[in-house]
Amino acid sequence: MLAWVLAYQHVKRMDGVWFQPSPAGAWALAQYLAGDYVGAARAYRTHYREAVASGWSSGDPALDALLAGDLDRAASAARTGTSGERGFLLTMGDIALERGRPDEAMTFLRQALQRAPDDAEALLLASLAHARADAPGEAIVDLTHALRQSAIGARVTIFLRILETTGELARRQGAGRQPCLLAHYHRYLAVFDASNGRRAIGYAEQAIRAADRPADAYLVRGILLDRQGQRDRALEAFLKALEIDPRHAEAYRWATFIYSERGDLRNEYRIARAAFDAAPTDSFYLDHLDHVLMERLGDPNGVIAVMQRVVEVDPDNVRAHDRLGYAWGFIGDQARSMSHYQQAIRLEPANATLHEGLGRALHRLHRTDEALAAYRRAAEIAPRRYQPHTGLASVYHDGRRYREAIAEYETAVRLGEPAPGTQAALCAAYHAVSELPRAVDCLERRR
Amino acid sequence: MSASAAPRLLWSWAGLPNVLLVVLPLAALSIQMRYRIPSRYVSGVLPWIGVALSALSLLFFLNRLMAHSGVGGLRTTAERFERWSFGASLVSFVLAFMAPAWLGSPGLFPILLWGAVGTASAALLVYACRVTATALSGSLTSSFRWLERATLLLVLVFVGHGAVTLVNGALDFSAPIEAKAQVVAIEGVEVDLGRFVAVSWADLRSWRAEGIERIFLLERERRRMWPGQAVLVSVHPGALGIPWVSRVIRDDEVYFRQILEVAPTATAPLKHLITFYLERQRWEDATAVAVEYLKRYPDDYGYIGDIAARLAAARRTKETLALLESFEKVIEERPSYPEVQQQLHQLRQQLGQPELVATPTRSAL
Numbered sequence: 001m002l003a004w005v006l007a008y009q010h011v012k013r014m015d016g017v018w019f020q021p022s023p024a025g026a027w028a029l030a031q032y033l034a035g036d037y038v039g040a041a042r043a044y045r046t047h048y049r050e051a052v053a054s055g056w057s058s059g060d061p062a063l064d065a066l067l068a069g070d071l072d073r074a075a076s077a078a079r080t081g082t083s084g085e086r087g088f089l090l091t092m093g094d095i096a097l098e099r100g101r102p103d104e105a106m107t108f109l110r111q112a113l114q115r116a117p118d119d120a121e122a123l124l125l126a127s128l129a130h131a132r133a134d135a136p137g138e139a140i141v142d143l144t145h146a147l148r149q150s151a152i153g154a155r156v157t158i159f160l161r162i163l164e165t166t167g168e169l170a171r172r173q174g175a176g177r178q179p180c181l182l183a184h185y186h187r188y189l190a191v192f193d194a195s196n197g198r199r200a201i202g203y204a205e206q207a208i209r210a211a212d213r214p215a216d217a218y219l220v221r222g223i224l225l226d227r228q229g230q231r232d233r234a235l236e237a238f239l240k241a242l243e244i245d246p247r248h249a250e251a252y253r254w255a256t257f258i259y260s261e262r263g264d265l266r267n268e269y270r271i272a273r274a275a276f277d278a279a280p281t282d283s284f285y286l287d288h289l290d291h292v293l294m295e296r297l298g299d300p301n302g303v304i305a306v307m308q309r310v311v312e313v314d315p316d317n318v319r320a321h322d323r324l325g326y327a328w329g330f331i332g333d334q335a336r337s338m339s340h341y342q343q344a345i346r347l348e349p350a351n352a353t354l355h356e357g358l359g360r361a362l363h364r365l366h367r368t369d370e371a372l373a374a375y376r377r378a379a380e381i382a383p384r385r386y387q388p389h390t391g392l393a394s395v396y397h398d399g400r401r402y403r404e405a406i407a408e409y410e411t412a413v414r415l416g417e418p419a420p421g422t423q424a425a426l427c428a429a430y431h432a433v434s435e436l437p438r439a440v441d442c443l444e445r446r447r
Numbered sequence: 448m449s450a451s452a453a454p455r456l457l458w459s460w461a462g463l464p465n466v467l468l469v470v471l472p473l474a475a476l477s478i479q480m481r482y483r484i485p486s487r488y489v490s491g492v493l494p495w496i497g498v499a500l501s502a503l504s505l506l507f508f509l510n511r512l513m514a515h516s517g518v519g520g521l522r523t524t525a526e527r528f529e530r531w532s533f534g535a536s537l538v539s540f541v542l543a544f545m546a547p548a549w550l551g552s553p554g555l556f557p558i559l560l561w562g563a564v565g566t567a568s569a570a571l572l573v574y575a576c577r578v579t580a581t582a583l584s585g586s587l588t589s590s591f592r593w594l595e596r597a598t599l600l601l602v603l604v605f606v607g608h609g610a611v612t613l614v615n616g617a618l619d620f621s622a623p624i625e626a627k628a629q630v631v632a633i634e635g636v637e638v639d640l641g642r643f644v645a646v647s648w649a650d651l652r653s654w655r656a657e658g659i660e661r662i663f664l665l666e667r668e669r670r671r672m673w674p675g676q677a678v679l680v681s682v683h684p685g686a687l688g689i690p691w692v693s694r695v696i697r698d699d700e701v702y703f704r705q706i707l708e709v710a711p712t713a714t715a716p717l718k719h720l721i722t723f724y725l726e727r728q729r730w731e732d733a734t735a736v737a738v739e740y741l742k743r744y745p746d747d748y749g750y751i752g753d754i755a756a757r758l759a760a761a762r763r764t765k766e767t768l769a770l771l772e773s774f775e776k777v778i779e780e781r782p783s784y785p786e787v788q789q790q791l792h793q794l795r796q797q798l799g800q801p802e803l804v805a806t807p808t809r810s811a812l
Contacts (some may be wrong), residue, residue, distance in 0.1 A: 011564070021543070021548060262670070271707070297706070297713035299714065302710055
């Protein structure tokens, strides 16, 4: 009875990907549950091959051909297919891996990653290519990078290949077993079946004992403990990872999650700052630090200090100039704010929010005509945004050009401006031009 | 049937013992979470209460099953049910993997699979109960009854402690005293009280003497607490003279000052500190932090004006003036802010010091 309850609890938490409606699917599930990941991956491949032969489709002809085992057809479908250059590069990488050529796979995947460095599927395939090429360190880096994303993709070949690679690595004995990489692949598989989390922790502990990338191993251990709700123990693991490698940005990031959940803003900021110091060019950590500084601490001076460091390293960083423009404006130094917005616009002229920021700074500097021009440019770039119209209206309003202000306020409200202050300003503008019935009606609507 | 036997039968058939077994310990636990008496022992007893309750439920069930007169017929029916449902489960399981491909209908897969799991679960449950009841013969009955009573005693002691806690807390209408403490450790356990209840407690450095105080934590408190954290504990004297705790909150004064150590230019902790001091009527502290804020963010005259107005409304003339003096310096440096002048004018009028109203205006001119 107890065994049945435990089995039921296990199965209930498994993703649908494990349950495929065919005899091959049932066999694959049985092998997976018995711990034979290589056998399970092969049986799932049989299931998909039969499914494609009987008319099922993943929606991508190249992927269908790959699942059917027809690599040449997959390559030609990828070249002529509708999934674009990304789809082509991923399929060619997948095919090269299938043919046992990890170096060739990496040439395609590097191109995909140059186009989109955070592409989770490309990173997962790159991790597999590194694992095949016996480069576990790089495989771990790419996998960790991929799992930073909220979505890890739906390409079934990746799932099957990771399942198979995990099984193959687990079969190895001695030094070739690479427990840290095994822990990471089990972390990936735990997304689909939480029971892999326990195995991941087990392999992570083996890796720690064997000194096989112990900081990464502690990170995996902490992440899985966190998923099990053991936050204090997870934090201990992250801090241990940082003790071993004080520049492990991902361990810092996970530690900040726990501090944030606790409401420990001091440590959240301290650790977010350390993550940024460890990887100052990675926007992933910069965004989080920016959020903590501006939204949680309300520290424009802190934002300025951080973003100026980013600009020193990367003078063409649009986001840094944007944030500097915002922070200087917040403090009251409109000249500096304007200068940074101008630099950002030079780098990314089609970004409406930058023109809005510039308009705001110019307005505060009482350079009315230039402010109006900046807001108009923003409205041209993004005609559906209400912000440029709110900006235009406030410039007109301050210049006592009430009729023009009314037109812009009305447009902003029509486009979804939610701020009650804008609505109130519209009512005041009606009153200013003696349109009293409309002013009364406007105020009635505000109630 | 005798008159005394009727209520007992009703009691037994209505399933009241089992219901009370769930309700009373849960109620006792929730009372102890509400009117928390610092104690190192209750948390240690909790897991045993869970075990006792699980054992008691099983003992109740087995004792009644063994006492049931028509048990033979029941066993035959159960055996038949097990055979049929196990067979149906097996068929459903095989069909789950075969039928969707044959019929071209993938939607059948989850229905058949869950059907198989459900019928197999029911068959196994009935089987387990039947085999246990058969294995336990009459010789064990009296031992089981004794075990039942002993276990029940432990549960009743726990429920009794809950009743004392209720009287001590619910009848205590005195205002709490806010005491400073520090979290030393946080622990927890999952107790089976008919349903699983997560119970956490914290060891705090004592606010009344040397040593450690252990108190239960509510879930919202647990989530926002960590070892080393400074906290404020609301302590009541208790109607029976046993001190109890109604609230444990973060000590915002320590918390925000710690944040300012690492982020000295942050506005949010300064503003929170000002609010904290104003709420506790610590006017001088509020003014000192407001002045500090003004030094860092001299442009935020709207906020500082609001604080000055709140101090004035509380008739804290000395503190309001202290803030206004800092304000005046800012105005002298930045005379282009007519809003500040206006605000200052209003504040001085609020203070009932019209002779001071003209001063900043003159300096601005």
